[in-house]
Amino acid sequence: MNLKQIIKDDIYNILSDSLSREDILIENPKDRKMADYAVPCFSLSKILRKSPNDIGLMIKENLNNELYESVDVINGYLNIFVNKKKVIEYIINKLKEEKEEYGSNNMGNNKTIVMDYSSPNIAKPFGVGHLRSTVIGNAIKNISEKCGYEVVSINHLGDWGTQFGKLIYAYKEWGNEDVVRNNPIDELKKLYVKFHKEAELNPELEDEGRAYFKKLEDGDEESLKIWEWFKAESLKEFAGTYNLLGINKFDSYNGEAFYNDKMEPVIRELDEKNLLELSDGAYIVRLTDDMPPALIKRSDGATLYITRDLAAAFYRKKNYNFEEALYVVGNEQTLHFTQLKLVLDKMGYEWSKDIKHISFGMILQDGKKMSTRQGKNVKLHDVLVEAIELANEYIKERSPELENSNEVARQIGVGAVIFNDLKNYRTSDIEFNLKDILKFEGETGPYIQYTNARINSLLNHKQNVNIDYNKIIINEYTWNLVFKLYSFPEIIIRAKEKYDPSELSKYIIDLAQDFNKFYGNEKIIDDDINATEFRLVICEIVSIVLEEGMRILGIEAPKQM
RNA sequence: GUCCUGAUAGCUCAGCUGGAUAGAGCAAUGCCCUUCUAAGGCAUCGGUCGGGAGUUCGAAUCUCUUUCAGGACGCCA
DSSP states (O other), X not given: OOXXXXXXXXXXXXXXXXXXXXXXXXXXXXXXXXXXEEEEOHHHHHHHTSOHHHHHHHHHHHOOOTTEEEEEEETTEEEEEEOHXXXXXXXXXXXXXXXXXXXXXXXXXXXXXXXXXXXXXXXXXXXXXXXXXXXXXXXXXHHHHHTTOEEEEEOOXXXXXXXXXXXXXXXXXXXXXXXXXXXXXXXXXXXXXXXXXXXXXXXXXXHHXXXXXXXXXXXXXXXXXXXXXXXXXXXXXXXXXXXXXXXXXXXXXXXXXXXXXXXXXXXXXXXXXXXXXXXXXXXXXXXXXXXXXXXXXXXXXXXXXXXXXXXXXXXXXXXXXXXXXXXXXXXXXXXXXXXXXXXXXXXXXXXGGGEEEEOOOOXXXXXXXXXXXXXXXXXXXXXXXXXXXXXXXXXXXXXXXXXXXXXXXXXXXXXXXXXXXXXXXXXXXXXXXXXXXTOOSSSSHHHHHHHHHHHHHHGGGOOOOOOOGGGOOOOHHHHHHHHHHHTHHHHHHHHHHHTOTHHHHHHXXXXXXXXXXHHHHSOSSOSOHHHHHHHHXXXXXXXXXXXXXXXXXXXOOOSOO
C-alpha cells in the first residue's frame, strides 16, 4: 500500500483530461494538524484555469475512497486525512510479518557496489578525521544492502606513497628501534611531525623523502623491511580501535601498496592511447583547460596517488564488475576524483560515470583543518575511551545493578560518538567538540538507545492477545507515532539515493522523539486489556524500526541501560 | 589570483522536487518521579533565514551581485 501513489492516482483519474501525473504534488504538511497529506493546487490552477480553491473543491467532491477519513480545502490546499484505523492496522500487520525486513527493497538486486571507505593511513594514529569515512561508509554499506545490493567493502589502507619515504628517512635519521617498538604509532607520529618541522627549515629533506619512496618502490630490501614493520604495528593498533567501534568487517584490506605491480599496464595503456605527455620530466595526462593535468609519474619515475587509484579502479571493475564504485573520502579530495573519472573517460571507459566520490565535510579544530603534520590530529581511540568512561559514570549513578555494565557502557559511549558523526548532513564540516560528542541527552545516540531500552522493559508486560481494532481509540500521539513508521521505507530509499546516512539519523531521532511524547503523555499499561495490548504492539513495532535503524547506522542497541 | 563549499535562534544544526504562522537539540527559566527506566516529558524565552537586487500567485530554497569563512589548485594522499 502506497498512500501517496493511491492519492495521486485518484486525483489523476478525476483530472486526467488536462494534465499528467507529474503535475500532481503530494506533500507532507509541516504542521501535522493540517492534514496527513496535502495537495497544493496552485500549479494546477494555471493548467486548468480555475482558482486553486475551486480545483480543490472539485477534487474533493469526486474523491471517493474509504481510505480517506476527511478531505478539506483551505487556502488553495487540498488537505487529506487518511483512515487512521485502516492505516494503523496495515502497518502493524506489515511490521509483525516483516519484522526487521521492513523497509527493505530490491532496487539493487543482482547489482554490486564496491565501496572504498575508512582507509586510514599506516604509521599515523587513527584520528577522528578517519572516523567520518569509517562510520559514513559503514552506514552507506548497510543502507545499500537494505536496498538489495551486494556490497564489497574495501579498506583501502594508505600504505604507500611518498609519506613512507619521509618516514623511513626520519626513522633512520632520528629514530631509535627500542623506543619505536615500545610505542610504535605515537613515536612514528612524532617522527613524521619532526620531519615536516625540519623540512620547513631545510626543504631538501623533501627530496630525501622522495628518494626513499623511490627506493621503496624499486624494492630496496632495508626500506621494505622497515615499511613492513610499520605496517604490521599499525594494523595491530587499528584493530583495537575497529573493535571498540564495532565496525571491523571488511571484505578486503588491499591498500595502495597492493597495486604496486598493477600500475605498469595502466601507464602502458595511457601511452598507447596517446594520452601521456612528458612535462618537466614527469608524465601527465592533460584534461580540460581549466583543470590541472593528472600527474601519472614523477620525474624520478615514482608513481603517485592517482596512478594507484587508476590501477585500483581497473582491478575492481574486472574483479567485481560493479554497478557503482563509491569512494567515501573527504571534500578536499574532490579534484583528485574528478581527475580520476576524467582520465578513465578519456581512455574510453564509459563506466567512469559509475565512479562516485562520496565526499564529506572535514572535522575542524578552531575552524581550521586538523593536520597530522602539525601533530594536531586527535586520536579516535582516546575519544572513544573517554566516551565509554562517561557512559560508565551514568550507569553507576542511574542503574547500579545493571549486568554486563562494561559492555553496555561501550555500546553507549561508542553509540554517542558514531551518532554525533552521522546526524548532520554528510557534506557539512564539523567542528571537533568533545563536549558535544560526550553529550548523552537530546539529539544523541544514547537518547535513541535509551528510548529503545525503555520500550524493551515495557514489552515484558505483553500478553499476546488479539486486538479488537473496533474498540480502539486513536489519539494524536499514537497516530503521529505510527504514521512515522509508515515512512521508513521511503527514508531508506532517500538515504540510498543521496548516499547520506543523515537522512536516516534524522528520521530515527524523530521517531524516538515521537515515541517519548507518546510515552510521556500516555499511560501504556492500564486495566483495559485491549487498549493496553494495542499500545504494547505499537511499542513493539517502534522498537523493531528503532533497532533496525540503529543497526544500519552502526549503533548497538542495549536491551537495558 | 582561479575554482568549489558554506552563511538560518546565544551555541550545534533541520528545513524533501520553490508552497500555508521558519523547526529541533543544547544553554536559560519554571513545572512533572508513593504509577510503565527522569539518559525522559510539558511549558516559557529566543530568528530583519549574512547584505542588496531580480524571477512569480508565492523565495530560507531559484538567478545575479556583494561581504565573510573554509577548502582545492603538477611531482603529498
